[in-house]
Amino acid sequence: MGPPLVSALKASAAQNAASFHFPGHNRGHAAPSSLTKLIGLKPFIHDLPELPELDNLFSPEGPILEAQKLAAKLFGSQETWFLVGGTTCGIQAAIMATCSPGEHIILPRNSHISAISAMVLSGAIPKYIIPEHNCNWDIAGGITPSQELEMEGQKPAAVFVISPTYHGICSNLTEISQLCHSYGIPVIVDEAHGAHLGFHPQMPHSALKQGADLVVQSTHKVLCSFTQSSMLHMSGNVVDREKICRSLQTLQSTSPSYLLLASLDAARAQLSENPETIFNKAMKLATEAKILIKKIPDDILYGNHGIVSELVGSQSITFAFNLGTCKEHVQRLVSGLQELSACSLQIETTETKVKDRGHAPFTDISMSLNPRDAFFANKRKVGIRESLGKVCGELICPYPPGIPVMIPGEIITERALDYLLGVRRKGVVVTGASDPLLSS
């Protein structure tokens, strides 16, 4: 038996139906040729709507329910929901389901933009933790349990942790969960980059295994489903499942793509086939590449030699290794780095290194309005330098990795302005500013 939702999609598409339903390409009959030349007809033939035999994402009773149950079993949750709006939508649902307007949520200031927009949606008030910053790599560190619960007076409605971070830094979720649970506070984990955790002896345990209540994974990032497809897992009984369902119904499209949903089912099945060994090759390649790259004396990559990295930071470059990584690509990466290192004429002095270092501008932030009130407040446009000391009205976020530098309601600081202008000068895409040039 194949994966239930994949099988249902296959059977449904195979019917000789006279179709009078959406989508308008009509099972591929009217598919635009520019795209079929690129990807063929099959994606269109299988791009079906909520037909009775395909179940309903918001009230699953058939193959979607079955597929979600199989995912719950594999990942170790009590209940799993398939998402078509990425982990973004799962994080928003998790925060909406746990925090009512005016309630507090503890979260790191370097959270992904989805956690910040979740506060606009839910009306939750942030209590930020500033994770330690590793200046050598210019990346944020993890969170410690004592940082987590440094709250004055009011009990927070939820604690939100990113583990692993975009750069793979994990926090001790077992300790954090134990501490939070002793106060009856649910722990939400952004595990966007950790759907693989627990599937190899050298990997840390998953967030669910460590006691988290709600965990959101970008199945599409580390596992092999289509972009935009993710999973939300729930464990224990601290969180009300009905609130999760209501939040997801509010946030997700009423026309979820069955290609995305089936790809989640297929990615789960792929992992279920040999969960003990599936990551062996990728782990071996990553370890080998690490050893080889460490031997290269120059640590700066100056250009792109056909090797596409995930993220270029000011002090580090992120290369993602996954199930599709092959030896030939690793060899290309290593020899590309070697060649760059050998050819490089620009030898950086310690002085310029220090000057170029991009510190995260989060240590001196202060909030004048909560994110929701600031989001809905009237805005005024001022020159960029004139904005110093004023209350920010926009959610300004360099992408990737999608961590907002300015959040609605925060006082604009000189460091934040300098940081934003600096990353923009380096060519980073900055989203959320109504003036994309950042002159105002």
Ligand SMILES: Cc1ncc(COP(=O)(O)O)c(C=O)c1O
């Ligand atoms: C740490 C983190 N959380 C959440 C997300 C959102 O995930 P998605 O792209 O699946 O919506 C991302 C995406 O880059 C991320 O890096």
